[in-house]
Amino acid sequence: MIKSFISIKKFSKEPYSAILGYPKFTKRQINARILELENLNIKSISFTGPTTIGKLEILGKGYVGVVVLAKKGNKKVALKIRRLDSQRNEMKSEAKLLKLVNTINVGPKLFDYSKNFVVMEYLEGEKIGKWIESIQGPGSVKKLKTTIKSVLEDCFRLDQIGFDHGELSSISKHVIVGDKKSSLIDFESSSTKRRVSNVTSITQAIFIGSGIGKKVQRLYKIPPKEKIIDTLRAYKQEQSRDSFENLLKILKL
Numbered sequence: 001m002i003k004s005f006i007s008i009k010k011f012s013k014e015p016y017s018a019i020l021g022y023p024k025f026t027k028r029q030i031n032a033r034i035l036e037l038e039n040l041n042i043k044s045i046s047f048t049g050p051t052t053i054g055k056l057e058i059l060g061k062g063y064v065g066v067v068v069l070a071k072k073g074n075k076k077v078a079l080k081i082r083r084l085d086s087q088r089n090e091m092k093s094e095a096k097l098l099k100l101v102n103t104i105n106v107g108p109k110l111f112d113y114s115k116n117f118v119v120m121e122y123l124e125g126e127k128i129g130k131w132i133e134s135i136q137g138p139g140s141v142k143k144l145k146t147t148i149k150s151v152l153e154d155c156f157r158l159d160q161i162g163f164d165h166g167e168l169s170s171i172s173k174h175v176i177v178g179d180k181k182s183s184l185i186d187f188e189s190s191s192t193k194r195r196v197s198n199v200t201s202i203t204q205a206i207f208i209g210s211g212i213g214k215k216v217q218r219l220y221k222i223p224p225k226e227k228i229i230d231t232l233r234a235y236k237q238e239q240s241r242d243s244f245e246n247l248l249k250i251l252k253l
């Protein structure tokens, strides 16, 4: 159920202040953040989503941010709010990384950012870890394959530009699967200076790891681990379209 949107004017007071200043805040910090939101043209926030803070439903929570559904002007957006206990002291770096991956059509679209906020495309859907638990019935293998293939294609494009996501080994939290499209999220730990391992990390997480891998194997017969590992090794040596296509073939995608 989509709850109504609450004007940010109300966010200086409980219980809403707890969202802007999670997990602990001063009045001054909250007032500064409300001003920051006004400058970003964020008018209101809606409490909906699979996670909660206190009694308020939110889209998600990590170690860096709390993510809520918001309105920028009249448009629905996802708002990532920097946690006050976060290791990061600004959101600009993450926004820049997101902007970069957007140029190759990866990740939610970046709309705006400020010191403590990232305003981005709201992705409707479920995290892949949960989604995969619930798929069943006719068409599920096809949908699974399409989803994995599109995620791998995103990873390949990231590899091509030398951009490493950094957290794809824990895939279950970093892919949102929607009705029409699937998207990688959370580029907070990404880097353009490391050796890239997007395709290899995600393939290992999906086909070799224990969590999602088990479910995938139940849905369709994948080749033996050794074969996947060999193919990945070849891809690692030469990250070309050809070796990527070969991987897709081996994985029956």
Ligand SMILES: Nc1ncnc2c1ncn2[C@@H]1O[C@H](COP(=O)(O)OP(=O)(O)O)[C@@H](O)[C@H]1O
Pocket: 059, 060, 061, 062, 063, 064, 065, 066, 067, 078, 080, 108, 120, 121, 122, 123, 124, 127, 173, 185, 186, 187, 188
């Ligand atoms: N654009 C988005 N649309 C919808 N939900 C999102 C979006 N971005 C993040 N989320 C949700 O919020 C959670 C936390 O976001 P994430 O970027 O992973 O934060 P952190 O950097 O703190 O780990 C995600 O796991 C996801 O459930």
Ligand SMILES: [Mg+2]
Pocket: 062, 063, 173, 186
């Ligand atoms: Mg995260």
